[in-house]
Amino acid sequence: SEEGFGATRAWLGGGWVSSLGTLTIIFDQSCKICMGVLISKTCACFYLSNCSCHQDLDMRFGFDLCSEEMTFLRKRKRYVASALKNVFHLQQDLEDCEVPVVAIITTGGGLKSMTGLYGSLMGLKKLNxxxxxxxxSGLSGTTWTMANLYRDAYWSQKDLESHIGEAQKQATKCKIGCFSMDRMKYYNKQLCQRKEEGYRTSFIDLWGLMIEYLLNDGKDPHKLSEQQEALCDGQNPLPIYVSVNVRNSYSTNDFKEWVEFTPYEVGLPKYGAFVRTEHFGSEFFMGRLLKKLPESRICYLQGMWSSIFSFTSFSPPLDEDPVLPTRPHDLRTRMYTPPGPLSSALRGALTDRFSVAQHHNFLKGYQLHNNYMENEHFCRWKDTVLDSCPNQLMENSDHLGMIDAGFFINTSSPPLLRPQREVDVIIYLNKAYKYYSEQKIPFPKISLTDEDKKNLKECYIFQDSDLPGCPIVIFLPLVNDTFQEYKAPGVKRCCSEMEEGQLDLSSRFSPYCMFSVRYTDENYRRLLNLSEYNILNNSQMIKQALQIAMERRQNMC
Incomplete structure (x- = not known):
C-alpha cells in the first residue's frame, strides 16, 4: 500500500509511475518488466512474480525443445528410417512413431578421445x-573431432578418410611453434581484440587460441551457429557440446550446473533457460538483450569445453560433515562449521577460478526461483548446495564460470537424458550410471562382474524394460582385447603383425596420456584402428539393441 508513505502515482504513456520517497518505480503496462530507479543513480530492478509473458523476451524459457530442433528431428527421421530399413532388410517403410532415437555419447581425454571418436564413427559408417x-554429444577432446567434422555440411554422407587424414596431420605435427614469438604476438592481439569486443578474457581464452594452433594450420574463423548448415536437411546427427557452470568459493562437488551448446541454442536445462547460440556471451538483463557482442570463434568455445587446466575445480573437502537424513525431495543436507583463518585461506586457494572461462550471465536479473521445488525438471538436476535456497542461484551472478565437464563426470550424457529428447538407444563410450541413479534419472544399472571390472570386454548391453523412459545402453569402453590377436573381425594377425595389436592405453608411460599433444603416425593409426575394430567386432550386439528399440517403438505406436 502506498498510503502513509508520501507516495504518488501517475499514468505515463505505457505504464504507471509510482514515487515512494527517493524510489521511483516504473511498471510496464504489459506486466513484463518492473523497474525501480533510485535518485542516487543506483538502479534497483524487480520482477513481477505473477508474470508469465515470455514471448517478447530475447531468451527462451521452457523445458521443451526449440522449434529448430523439432524441425531437424522430423527431417532426420527420414535418414534414420531409410538406414534401418536397409540394415535390417525391412519389407516396409517405418512410420515416424516407429523410428528410434539413437545417440552417441562420448567421453573426454584430449587427443586420445579425439582420435578414438574418429575411429568409432568410421566403424559405424562401414556398418551403414x-x-x-x-x-x-561431446566434451573435452571429442569436441575437437565434432567441430572439425561439422565444418563440412555433409560430412556423414561422405568417406571420412579426408577428415581423418587431416586430423592425423594435426595430431602428429611438431607443436613447438605454439610458443614462438610470432605466435605470442598473435595471441596478444586476439585477446586484446576480444576484450575490446566486451568479453572478459581469462587464461582459458589463451588456451583456446593454443588449441586453434594445435588443430589447424592457420586462423579458424568457424563459429558454432554456422553448424546449422550441417543440419538444414537432417543430413547429419545433431551435435551437442557439454560444459559445466561453476561458482567462486565453491568446489565443483558443491556447485555445478550442466550447460549444453547446440548450433541453435545455449542453455541451462536445469532452469529451462536458453539463448540463441550467436547471442551467447552477450549482455542480458531480465531476459532482454542489452549489448550484442560478436559471436565467439569456435576455438574460444573449445578452450572452455576442453580445459585441461580446470583441476582446481576439484577442491578436496576440508570439513568432515556428517550427512543428515532427508525427505525424498529435499537436498542432501550437511552440518557446517565455520572454518578458521587457515582453512578459509586454503579453501580460497583451492577454489580459485583463474582457469575458468567467464561469460556474461544471460540469466542476470531474471528471477527463476518461483515454484522451483514443485518443478520436476529442476528437481532432476538439483544437486548443488544452493538448490535448497534457490533465490541465491544464477540470477544474481554477473558471469557464468564455465569449465570442462570432464572434471566433474567424464561424460557428455546429461543433455541426452532430457526426457524431451526421447532417446531410445545410447551408444556409450564410457559410463556414469551412479550419478543418474542418485538423481532419479531413468538409466539402466551398469552391473559388471569382478572379472569384468578387472578386464573389461569390448561391448556390453544394459537395459531395464520395467523402468519407463529408460534407454538401452550399448557400453563400448576403449579397451584392447581381441584386437591384440585380430586385425579385423575374424581375421587373425600373422606373427609379423602382432606388434601392431599392442597398445598401452592406461599406464603412466602410455603415449596416449591426457596431456599428450603429439602422436607419432604409428600411434595415431593404431588407436584409430582399435576404435574402429571394437565397433566392427561388436556389430551384432549394436544391431540387437537397435532391433529391441524398434520393437519397443512399434508396440507404443
Missing amino acids: LLDCVTYI
Whole structure:
C-alpha cells in the first residue's frame, strides 16, 4: 500500500509511475518488466512474480525443445528410417512413431578421445549405422573431432578418410611453434581484440587460441551457429557440446550446473533457460538483450569445453560433515562449521577460478526461483548446495564460470537424458550410471562382474524394460582385447603383425596420456584402428539393441 508513505502515482504513456520517497518505480503496462530507479543513480530492478509473458523476451524459457530442433528431428527421421530399413532388410517403410532415437555419447581425454571418436564413427559408417544416429554429444577432446567434422555440411554422407587424414596431420605435427614469438604476438592481439569486443578474457581464452594452433594450420574463423548448415536437411546427427557452470568459493562437488551448446541454442536445462547460440556471451538483463557482442570463434568455445587446466575445480573437502537424513525431495543436507583463518585461506586457494572461462550471465536479473521445488525438471538436476535456497542461484551472478565437464563426470550424457529428447538407444563410450541413479534419472544399472571390472570386454548391453523412459545402453569402453590377436573381425594377425595389436592405453608411460599433444603416425593409426575394430567386432550386439528399440517403438505406436 502506498498510503502513509508520501507516495504518488501517475499514468505515463505505457505504464504507471509510482514515487515512494527517493524510489521511483516504473511498471510496464504489459506486466513484463518492473523497474525501480533510485535518485542516487543506483538502479534497483524487480520482477513481477505473477508474470508469465515470455514471448517478447530475447531468451527462451521452457523445458521443451526449440522449434529448430523439432524441425531437424522430423527431417532426420527420414535418414534414420531409410538406414534401418536397409540394415535390417525391412519389407516396409517405418512410420515416424516407429523410428528410434539413437545417440552417441562420448567421453573426454584430449587427443586420445579425439582420435578414438574418429575411429568409432568410421566403424559405424562401414556398418551403414551412422545414418541411424540422431545425436552426438561431446566434451573435452571429442569436441575437437565434432567441430572439425561439422565444418563440412555433409560430412556423414561422405568417406571420412579426408577428415581423418587431416586430423592425423594435426595430431602428429611438431607443436613447438605454439610458443614462438610470432605466435605470442598473435595471441596478444586476439585477446586484446576480444576484450575490446566486451568479453572478459581469462587464461582459458589463451588456451583456446593454443588449441586453434594445435588443430589447424592457420586462423579458424568457424563459429558454432554456422553448424546449422550441417543440419538444414537432417543430413547429419545433431551435435551437442557439454560444459559445466561453476561458482567462486565453491568446489565443483558443491556447485555445478550442466550447460549444453547446440548450433541453435545455449542453455541451462536445469532452469529451462536458453539463448540463441550467436547471442551467447552477450549482455542480458531480465531476459532482454542489452549489448550484442560478436559471436565467439569456435576455438574460444573449445578452450572452455576442453580445459585441461580446470583441476582446481576439484577442491578436496576440508570439513568432515556428517550427512543428515532427508525427505525424498529435499537436498542432501550437511552440518557446517565455520572454518578458521587457515582453512578459509586454503579453501580460497583451492577454489580459485583463474582457469575458468567467464561469460556474461544471460540469466542476470531474471528471477527463476518461483515454484522451483514443485518443478520436476529442476528437481532432476538439483544437486548443488544452493538448490535448497534457490533465490541465491544464477540470477544474481554477473558471469557464468564455465569449465570442462570432464572434471566433474567424464561424460557428455546429461543433455541426452532430457526426457524431451526421447532417446531410445545410447551408444556409450564410457559410463556414469551412479550419478543418474542418485538423481532419479531413468538409466539402466551398469552391473559388471569382478572379472569384468578387472578386464573389461569390448561391448556390453544394459537395459531395464520395467523402468519407463529408460534407454538401452550399448557400453563400448576403449579397451584392447581381441584386437591384440585380430586385425579385423575374424581375421587373425600373422606373427609379423602382432606388434601392431599392442597398445598401452592406461599406464603412466602410455603415449596416449591426457596431456599428450603429439602422436607419432604409428600411434595415431593404431588407436584409430582399435576404435574402429571394437565397433566392427561388436556389430551384432549394436544391431540387437537397435532391433529391441524398434520393437519397443512399434508396440507404443
